[in-house]
Amino acid sequence: MGDPTIRCTVEDLLYRYAEALDDGELERWPAMFLESGQYRLIPRENHQRGLPVSLILCTSRAMMEDRVVAIRKACVYTPHVCRHLHTNVRVGEVEAGHVETRANYAVYRTTEDGETVLLSVGHVEARVALGPEPRFERMDVVYETFRIPGLLVYPI
Amino acid sequence: MPTPSAESFWPWPEGDTAHVPYRVFTDPELFQREQERIFQGPTWSYVGLEAEVPEEGCFRTTHIGDVPVILSRSKDGQVHVLINRCSHRGALVLHEACGQHKRFNCVYHQWGYDPDGTLRAVPFKNGVEGHGGYCGVDMDMKALSLRRLRVEVLNGLVFASFREDTPPLREYLGGVWPQLTRVFDGRKLQVLGYLRQRVRANWKLYFENVKDPYHAGLLHLFVATFGLFRSTQRGETLAEPSGCGHLVSYKGGAEEHREEYEQQGITTYQKGYRLRAPELMRKLPDFRDDIAVSIQTIFPSLVIHRISNSIATRHVLPRDVNDFDLIWTLLGYADDTVELRNQRILQANLVGPSGYISLEDVEALEIVQRGIQGERGDAAFVALGGTQVQYGEPERDLANETAIRGFWKTWRTLMGV
Secondary structure, eight states: OOOHHHHHHHHHHHHHHHHHHHTTOGGGSGGGEEEEEEEEEEEHHHHHHTOOOOSEEESSHHHHHHHHHIIIIIOOOOOEEEEEEEEEEEEOOOBTTEEEEEEEEEEEEEETTSOEEEEEEEEEEEEEEOSSSOEEEEEEEEESOOEEESOOOSOO | OOOOOOOOOOSOOTTOOSEEETHHHHOHHHHHHHIIIIITSSOOEEEEEGGGSOSTTEEEEEEETTEEEEEEEOTTSOEEEEEOSOTTTOOOSOOSSEEEOSSEEOTTTOOEEOTTSOEEEOTTTTOBTTBSTTTTSOOOTTTTSOOBOEEEEETTEEEEESOTTSOOHHHHHGGGHHHHHHHSSSOOEEEEEEEEEEESSOHHHHHHHHTOHHHHHHHOHHHHHTTSOOTTSOEEEEEOTTSOEEEEEESTTTTTTHHHHHHTTOTTOOTTOOOSSGGGGOOOSOSSSOEEEEEEEETTTEEEEEETTEEEEEEEEEEETTEEEEEEEEEEETTOOHHHHHHHHHGGGGSSTTOTTTHHHHHHHHHHHHHTTTOSSOEEEOOTTOSOOOOSSOBOSSSOOHHHHHHHHHHHHHHTO
């Protein structure tokens, strides 16, 4: 089950992460990772078969910042907002200030005409560096909805 | 008083190459006709990779048009494309996405087939205690095998055709063959992963898109910014009578015409834009040529790309008149160095449903499909670079729609429209 205090810390981090993305404050997203942090958004079919290709792969915080700039300045897409629901949060044992965590998620996408669709369902496997300001050292988002409806702009 | 209606382009005036009536993207009857005339017509449809069915009994299920098919490998090492429909009562014989079985058994009544489609097992064939079964029924086991389509394999790519009169693949590909065999040169391929998306647009809009150099440097800010593709760059487009074609841009000269972009105030060129992690755009030595982007289309179901170090097949699967699936199979070679393999994996960021240079293609297609609803004989205007159709001889600039016009001529011929 893991230490409830640690679980609270991780939940809080996940919720703040979701809030940044849902409130359109994309610029806050990279800052939730260590500078050397890694982010992967990987389809479940690849993950299951050990295939390395991800939909989004950032091997450093700098790469996440590039993604944010590209979304803001380079990419063309119909305006929409996303809403993350994180649940089933679990944490492992703390080792040297780090903890492995797991959670389920669902993300809905709403366009300007008010239509909401389920964009993605899956789970998160992350390693969190604890401390006064906890951050993600690594996050793998494994998405089950691997036939994406249209395109996927924002990270999950 | 109603506003005067525009000239109607439907029925499509004969010999009009400058217009494409929107009806071709919205009419369910045309979609049905495409199944018969195109997907089951004299064309080669991509089915998958040999590397995806490496051993005896390995299979993948997919579609050609709306027909479910199986890609399989038999004991003798041959690959086969079979219609995935039990000869007994029509059920899918295989309903998993992929796997490996020595015998393909239909779950409904356990009819069993070899991986080459031969019918081997029929339960209670001789009835029960002399009653029932197929005793006294003229049952030709051979004729009840799964229908096997004509197959051609080109350096790992598997194509199938419903028809015997489809020209041989090499001839069908025409001038696309030399470019295609640069990537598919016989080296052993390695699948690095899959990306999939459902696009809410007619499937032909995608074929137009990959034959359209005009949009590439205007819509895709990212490629324009990094000199991968600008309309002022050296490049070429090619259309073949089969509907196949290619679109290539060369790296040399990418910087020369920068000012033409800036003078025209085109927003897709951003001055001073730098990546904080430039390793994403690093191109490792790969092919010995000057090509920045190379896109081959093999009508009616495949697009191949080479963008920097990223290589992939893009499988186009029409679902209905308003929808198609796009499946990206990202590839490398089995003998790639670890560094090159990792660069291909990293550059998957450029392509697919979230790709820096492919995300907006789907956006563009979807807004076209939305924009043409309610059309009454209106048409797209495709006269960039003239109205001529040119087969087999490339256009050596990137400001034309010649390959699109060629594509539509092919489609009209096949469809009898």
